[in-house]
Each structure stands twice: as structure tokens, then as C-alpha cells.
Amino acid sequence: xxxxxxxxIAGFGGFALARNFVRxxxxxxxxxxSPLAPLLAGVAGALLIWPLAxxxxxxxxxxxxxxxxxALGTAKGARALRRMEGEQRxxxx
Numbered sequence: 001x002x003x004x005x006x007x008x009i010a011g012f013g014g015f016a017l018a019r020n021f022v023r024x025x026x027x028x029x030x031x032x033x034s035p036l037a038p039l040l041a042g043v044a045g046a047l048l049i050w051p052l053a054x055x056x057x058x059x060x061x062x063x064x065x066x067x068x069x070x071a072l073g074t075a076k077g078a079r080a081l082r083r084m085e086g087e088q089r090x091x092x093x
Contacts, residue, residue, distance in 0.1 A: 003059050010062040014045055014069030015076075022077025032078050042071025 018041060026032045046067030053060045 007062040007065040010066035011069035014066040015073035018070040018073030019077040038071040038075040041074040042067040045070030
């Protein structure tokens with residue numbers, strides 16, 4: 001049960017962090033619109049928390065779910081940027 005809850009938290013947390021990061025920080029970076037960007041972000045997110053899988057109570061499931069969440073969040077953030085093409089793409093002081 002703990003492993004399932006950790007996987008849910010890791011998945012939703014990775015999704016939300018990646019989506020907000022893409023929408024706020026990477027809005028002027030054209031590479032985020034590449035079809036390969038979500039895959040690379042998901043692998044990087046999973047590798048970043050891979051050492052947590054060595055803890056006794058945590059398995060590899062939360063690591064993989066977090067990677068999937070980061071990949072989906074990156075794709076969703078890039079899609080939101082394409083929709084808001086002319087609205088918020090200006091620099092604000």
C-alpha cells in the first residue's frame with residue numbers, strides 16, 4: 001500500500017513540476033516542441049530519483065511512474081505553449 005501511494009505521489013508530482021517548468025521557464029526554448037523532448041525528460045526524471053529505489057520501503061515502481069509523469073507533464077506543457085502562442089510569450093519585467 002505504501003509503494004502504491006508513493007507511486008501516485010511521484011507520478012502526480014512529476015507531472016505537475018514538469019508541466020509548470022515547461023510553461024514558465026522553457027516557453028522561449030524551441031527544443032521543447034520536439035517529439036523527443038518528453039521522452040528525454042521522462043528518462044532524466046526517472047534517473048534523477050533512481051537512488052530512492054535503493055531504500056528498503058521504496059521499489060522501482062515509483063521511479064518508473066515518476067518518469068512517466070514527467071514525460072506526460074512535459075508533453076502537456078509544450079501543448080499548452082502551442083495553444084498560447086501569442087498570449088503570454090512576451091517577456092515581462
